Amino acid sequence: MSNQLKQGEFKLHARRDQARRATFMTAHGSFETPCFMAVGTKATVKAMSPEELKACGTQVVLGNTYHLHLRPGEKLIKKMGGLHKFMNWHGPILTDSGGFQVFSLSSLRKMTEEGVEFNSHLDGAKHFISPEKSMEIQMDLGSDIIMAFDECLQYPATDEQIKTSMDLTYRWLKRSHAAMTRSESLLFGIVQGGLSLEHRKYSLAQVTSVDLPGYALGGFSVGEPIQLMHEILPHIAPLMPENKPRYLMGVGTPLDLIISIDAGVDMFDCVLPTRVARNGTLYTWQGKISIKRQEYKEDSGPLDPECDCYTCKNYSRAYLRHLFMSGEILSARLNTIHNLHFYMTLMRKAREALEQNRWPAYRDDCLTRFVRSDKTS
Amino acid sequence: MSNQLKQGEFKLHARRDQARRATFMTAHGSFETPCFMAVGTKATVKAMSPEELKACGTQVVLGNTYHLHLRPGEKLIKKMGGLHKFMNWHGPILTDSGGFQVFSLSSLRKMTEEGVEFNSHLDGAKHFISPEKSMEIQMDLGSDIIMAFDECLQYPATDEQIKTSMDLTYRWLKRSHAAMTRSESLLFGIVQGGLSLEHRKYSLAQVTSVDLPGYALGGFSVGEPIQLMHEILPHIAPLMPENKPRYLMGVGTPLDLIISIDAGVDMFDCVLPTRVARNGTLYTWQGKISIKRQEYKEDSGPLDPECDCYTCKNYSRAYLRHLFMSGEILSARLNTIHNLHFYMTLMRKAREALEQNRWPAYRDDCLTRFVRSDKTS
Numbered sequence: 001m002s003n004q005l006k007q008g009e010f011k012l013h014a015r016r017d018q019a020r021r022a023t024f025m026t027a028h029g030s031f032e033t034p035c036f037m038a039v040g041t042k043a044t045v046k047a048m049s050p051e052e053l054k055a056c057g058t059q060v061v062l063g064n065t066y067h068l069h070l071r072p073g074e075k076l077i078k079k080m081g082g083l084h085k086f087m088n089w090h091g092p093i094l095t096d097s098g099g100f101q102v103f104s105l106s107s108l109r110k111m112t113e114e115g116v117e118f119n120s121h122l123d124g125a126k127h128f129i130s131p132e133k134s135m136e137i138q139m140d141l142g143s144d145i146i147m148a149f150d151e152c153l154q155y156p157a158t159d160e161q162i163k164t165s166m167d168l169t170y171r172w173l174k175r176s177h178a179a180m181t182r183s184e185s186l187l188f189g190i191v192q193g194g195l196s197l198e199h200r201k202y203s204l205a206q207v208t209s210v211d212l213p214g215y216a217l218g219g220f221s222v223g224e225p226i227q228l229m230h231e232i233l234p235h236i237a238p239l240m241p242e243n244k245p246r247y248l249m250g251v252g253t254p255l256d257l258i259i260s261i262d263a264g265v266d267m268f269d270c271v272l273p274t275r276v277a278r279n280g281t282l283y284t285w286q287g288k289i290s291i292k293r294q295e296y297k298e299d300s301g302p303l304d305p306e307c308d309c310y311t312c313k314n315y316s317r318a319y320l321r322h323l324f325m326s327g328e329i330l331s332a333r334l335n336t337i338h339n340l341h342f343y344m345t346l347m348r349k350a351r352e353a354l355e356q357n358r359w360p361a362y363r364d365d366c367l368t369r370f371v372r373s374d375k376t377s
Numbered sequence: 378m379s380n381q382l383k384q385g386e387f388k389l390h391a392r393r394d395q396a397r398r399a400t401f402m403t404a405h406g407s408f409e410t411p412c413f414m415a416v417g418t419k420a421t422v423k424a425m426s427p428e429e430l431k432a433c434g435t436q437v438v439l440g441n442t443y444h445l446h447l448r449p450g451e452k453l454i455k456k457m458g459g460l461h462k463f464m465n466w467h468g469p470i471l472t473d474s475g476g477f478q479v480f481s482l483s484s485l486r487k488m489t490e491e492g493v494e495f496n497s498h499l500d501g502a503k504h505f506i507s508p509e510k511s512m513e514i515q516m517d518l519g520s521d522i523i524m525a526f527d528e529c530l531q532y533p534a535t536d537e538q539i540k541t542s543m544d545l546t547y548r549w550l551k552r553s554h555a556a557m558t559r560s561e562s563l564l565f566g567i568v569q570g571g572l573s574l575e576h577r578k579y580s581l582a583q584v585t586s587v588d589l590p591g592y593a594l595g596g597f598s599v600g601e602p603i604q605l606m607h608e609i610l611p612h613i614a615p616l617m618p619e620n621k622p623r624y625l626m627g628v629g630t631p632l633d634l635i636i637s638i639d640a641g642v643d644m645f646d647c648v649l650p651t652r653v654a655r656n657g658t659l660y661t662w663q664g665k666i667s668i669k670r671q672e673y674k675e676d677s678g679p680l681d682p683e684c685d686c687y688t689c690k691n692y693s694r695a696y697l698r699h700l701f702m703s704g705e706i707l708s709a710r711l712n713t714i715h716n717l718h719f720y721m722t723l724m725r726k727a728r729e730a731l732e733q734n735r736w737p738a739y740r741d742d743c744l745t746r747f748v749r750s751d752k753t754s
Contacts, residue, residue, distance in 0.1 A: 043699065047706040072674070072699045080677050080695050088691045297449070300457050314465045318457050322420065322449045329424040329709055 005030055008186050008213035010245050014354045018238050018264035019363075021354035024214070024245050026092040026144035027184035028084060031059035033245060033266035034354075036257065036347045037094060038340055039274060042067050043077070043087040046274050047332040048340070050089045055310065056337060057344030060092045060145075062269045065137050066101030070120050070127070074140035082142030094145035094269070097134045097176075097190075100152045100218075100250070111151070113168070131175035139182040147216065147249075148176040150190045155223040162194045163202075170206040177210050188247060190218040191240070195228050200236045208241060215240050216247035217265070226256065233263035240264070254283060254346055255370040258363055261350055273343045277335035280324045283342040287372060291335070296321045309341035310334075382407055385563050385590035387622050391731045395615050395641035396740075398731035401591075401622050403469040403521035404561035405461060408436035410622060410643035411731075413634065413724045414471060415717055416651060419444050420454070420464040423651050424709040425717070427466045432687065433714060434721030437469045437522075439646045442514050443478030447497050447504070451517035459519030471522035471646070474511045474553075474567075477529045477595075477627070488528070490545070508552035516559040524593065524626075525553040527567045532601040539571045540579075547583040554587050565624060567595040568617070572605050577613045585618060592617050593624040594642070603633065610640040617641070631660060631723055632747035635740055638727055650720045654712035657701045660719040664749060668712070673698045686718035687711075 005011055005025035014021040022033045037060040038045045038053055045053055045061060053061065063083055068074060080086045083093055099116075102109065106118035106127075115130030129137075134149035150169040153161060173189050180187050189207040193199035207215060217236065220229045229251070237260070240246045247267035248260050257268055273283065280291045284304035289296075291303075299317035311320070311334040323331035346366070353362035382388055382402035391398040399410045414437040415422045415430055422430055422438060430438065440460055445451060457463045460470055476493075479486065483495035483504075492507030506514075511526035527546040530538060550566050557564050566584040570576035584592060594613065597606045606628070614637070617623045624644035625637050634645055650660065657668045661681035666673075668680075676694035688697070688711040700708035723743070730739035 042703045042705060043696070044705050044707045049707065049710070071703060072695070076675055076695065079675060080693055086693070086696050086699075088696075298453055298456060316457055316463070318449070318453065319420070319463050319465075322463075326419045326448060328419060328421050329706055330421045330426065332706055333424075333426070333710075 007184070010214070010243060012243070014357070016354060016357065016359040017262075018234065019261050019350075019354055019359050020264060020266060021351050022245070022266060024266075026186065028090060028092045028144050031092055032351055034257075034261045034347050034350050035059055035267050036343045037062045037267065037269040039064075039269055039271045040087065040089070041271075042071070043083060045336075045340075047278065047329075047336045048274075050087070052310075052333075052337055053089070053340070054091075056341040057348060058091075058340065060094055060267075061087075061089050063093055063095045063141060063143065064101060065095050065098035065134060065141070066105065066129075068095075068141060069098060069129075069137050070122055074137045078140040078142070084142060092144045093142075095138045095141055095143040095147065096249070097147040097149040098129050098137065099134070099150050102129060103152050103154070113171075115149075131172040132179040135176055135179040135187075139180075139185055143185055145214065146180070146185045146187050148173045148187060148189050150192060150218055152219055152222065153192070153194065155194070157194055159196070159199075162192070162196070162199050166192050166199065166203045166206065169203070173207060173210055177212070186213040188212060188214040188216050188245075190216045190249070191236075192219045194219060195224055195232055197232060197235050200232065201239065204236065204239055212244070214245040214247060214267075216249050216267075218249050220248065221250040221252055221256075221270075226252070229256070230259050233260055233265070237264040253370070254343070254366065257343075257346060258350070258366045258370065262359075262363055273339035274336050277339040278332045280331075280335065282335060283339055285342075285369060287369065291317065291320050291324050293321075303338055304342070307338065307342065307345075309338050311338040311341075384561070387591070387620060389620070391734070393731055393734065393736040394639070395611065396638050396727075396731060396736050397641060397643060398728050399622070399643060401643075403563065405467060405469045405521050408469055409728055411634075411638045411724050411727050412436055412644050413720045414439045414644065414646040416441075416646055416648045417464065417466070418648075419448070420460060422713075422717075424655065424706075424713045425651075427464070429687075429710075429714055430466070430717070431468075433718040434725055435468075435717065437471055437644075438464075438466050440470055440472045440518060440520065441478060442472050442475035442511060442518070443482065443506075445472075445518060446475060446506075446514050447499055451514045455517040455519070461519060469521045470519075472515045472518055472520040472524065473626070474524040474526040475506050475514065476511070476527050479506060480529050480531075490548075492526075508549045509556040512553055512556040512564075516557075516562055520562055522591065523557070523562045523564050525550045525564060525566050527569060527595055529596055529599065530569070530571065532571070532599045534571055536573070536576075539569075539573070539576050543569050543576065543580045543583065546580070550584060550587055554589070563590040565589060565591040565593050565622075567593045567626070568613075569596045571596060572601055572609055574609060574612050577609065578616065581613070581616055589621070591622040591624060591644075593626050593644075595626050597625065598627045598629055598633075598647075603629070606633070607636050610637055610642070614641040630747070631720070631743065634720075634723060635727070635743045635747065639736075639740055650716035651713050654716040655709045657708075657712065659712060660716055662719075662746060664746065668694065668697050668701050670698075680715055681719070684715065684719065684722075686715050688715040688718075 131149040138146040193203040296317040302312040508526040570580040673694040
């Protein structure tokens with residue numbers, strides 16, 4: 001579906017109400033949307049090899065600018081041939097701007113119009129990131145999709161704070177855009193505005209005044225009751241440019257994904273499936289389970305009888321429980337393979353349902369399964 | 378080379394002085410010797426999948442009776458279809474007797490003629506292992522090669538202690554043998570006797586008075602200067618039955634392996650390549666290296682230019698160093714793949730050299746490489 005596309009082109013194949021099925025082209029090939037991106041914070045998706053990522057259906061890997069800047073540093077990665085070669089992932093890579101981590105991980109932040117000064121969470125060393133610096137880092141990494149440097153407010157925030165922050169984010173977007181000098185990298189702008197539809201529309205108008213190949217929704221999943229995000233998304237996502245990918249940053253659970261696709265979102269990323277896998281929490285089509293529970297001790301069945309991932313095809317729940325209880329590395333591996341495969345299958349089935357004009361039935365089946373599961377979590 | 382062999386048959390293909398090239402048949406297929414077995418303590422070779430073990434050239438996996446008895450328990454594994462199915466490894470499995478770990482890991486041991494009472498290192502619970510119990514556990518696991526239950530003395534020990542211990546080990550061997558009721562499992566006896574040739578000969582005569590499909594040398598690599606093992610091996614290994622496999626337990630470094638093959642040993646196991654991999658120590662044909670060293674920070678070359686393992690074909694030293702410094706799971710994985718591949722290649726090349734009548738040249742080349750490397754370790 002993608003052979004004829006140019007870099008940065010977004011081709012819509014099907015839609016049902018707001019939900020969309022499309023292809024987006026980058027310098028490292030195309031990917032099909034709706035798409036969930038695997039988070040590879042420190043130049044590796046934790047516990048996974050690139051071949052396993054592929055086998056799970058991963059199309060895009062996300063790298064974290066903040067972490068890679070601090071260690072091993074973007075200059076080293078550039079010298080080693082760029083992030084793709086360094087980590088042996090030759091598909092599309094998206095990098096965030098570093099802003100979110102500066103605000104959530106570092107200490108002693110000092111924010112000015114120019115940018116943010118902060119101390120590394122690793123060694124306390126002083127660093128400074130500005131829109132220009134963030135673009136430079138992401139271009140040095142060789143990222144296919146670069147995120148604009150924005151301010152990500154904590155929840156809750158006052159109207160005044162949100163307004164000030166949106167205006168700053170807009171000025172930083174223009175500086176981010178002006179700093180882009182690498183034709184293989186595509187810049188996405190980030191819409192902020194908290195949980196107010198009015199603010200979101202204001203920010204959307206600002207951000208889309210800069211013509212970019214894609215736009216994101218930032219500032220969700222920052223501690224607000226998730227119901228509030230579910231409610232506002234159908235009002236804001238459809239207002240985003242129709243012929244460009246829409247990326248909801250840092251989201252979410254399987255339930256969040258289905259609701260967001262229905263609202264018109266195309267791209268997602270979240271540490272959830274990989275992080276909880278390492279803690280023994282596994283997503284199945286029958287709901288979420290904790291593999292450490294006593295009931296699985298002598299369970300010779302597969303983790304999820306509806307799943308055809310490597311883990312489910314070759315190992316029993318009893319073995320997965322044993323590995324988890326013993327703290328074995330293979331536990332993190334097999335659990336992560338399963339959870340990522342689950343997320344990627346959820347998205348593949350969403351794409352197929354949209355192509356085959358049966359999105360509402362698929363959506364409703366997922367909602368029934370996941371609403372119940374989320375309530376028991 | 379092995380299709381016509383019966384279970385327990387050991388077929389010699391070539392020899393050069395004491396060094397031998399052979400095939401041994403088990404209920405789960407044959408393996409080629411000299412052979413290094415990967416240690417899979419808790420029903421997993423740490424950080425590895427069974428497919429990766431195969432790709433590295435692993436033929437036999439060793440399971441630890443002590444650990445598996447305590448968690449998850451051999452009855453559970455039996456219920457799940459046996460250790461092969463439980464861990465998804467369908468090649469030969471050898472299990473130790475549990476004796477070594479009882480003596481090295483547990484507390485409050487009380488040894489009697491009957492067996493050993495001890496407290497679990499996991500939760501302090503009281504356990505009792507006798508020769509009969511050890512055989513029962515190993516048969517429940519479904520092991521292809523079962524080790525007799527012996528006493529493994531610490532180094533140093535007095536002549537009196539060694540003598541008493543050998544006699545007990547002999548009585549326990551006869552009880553181990555009498556307790557064997559599973560035709561798919563092959564029992565190996567263990568020769569003890571410390572570092573005295575006289576004692577070793579005495580124990581060898583005792584142990585080989587029981588007709589078994591294989592014999593092992595125990596009680597080495599228990600803290601003695603390794604030079605003493607190197608010196609005694611050429612005097613004791615050749616006295617072991619020629620038409621049976623000879624297994625040197627818990628050994629060793631690449632240098633140890635070459636010296637021991639030269640003395641007539643056929644089988645080995647050791648945690649060394651997998652354990653040190655997780656600590657960033659990597660074996661190469663140019664010697665041992667520590668991947669965390671500053672000199673590899675910007676090194677775009679492969680770990681070992683002479684190696685064709687997955688790690689060396691796809692990643693740079695700079696990336697491996699980054700993963701190690703970041704504590705990433707992929708570090709343990711890539712390092713373990715490399716070290717096991719190195720060990721398995723060392724053995725495959727030894728087999729080829731023996732087949733092609735150029736063992737002395739290969740041996741001497743290895744000795745030159747590894748003596749230097751061992752000295753810098």
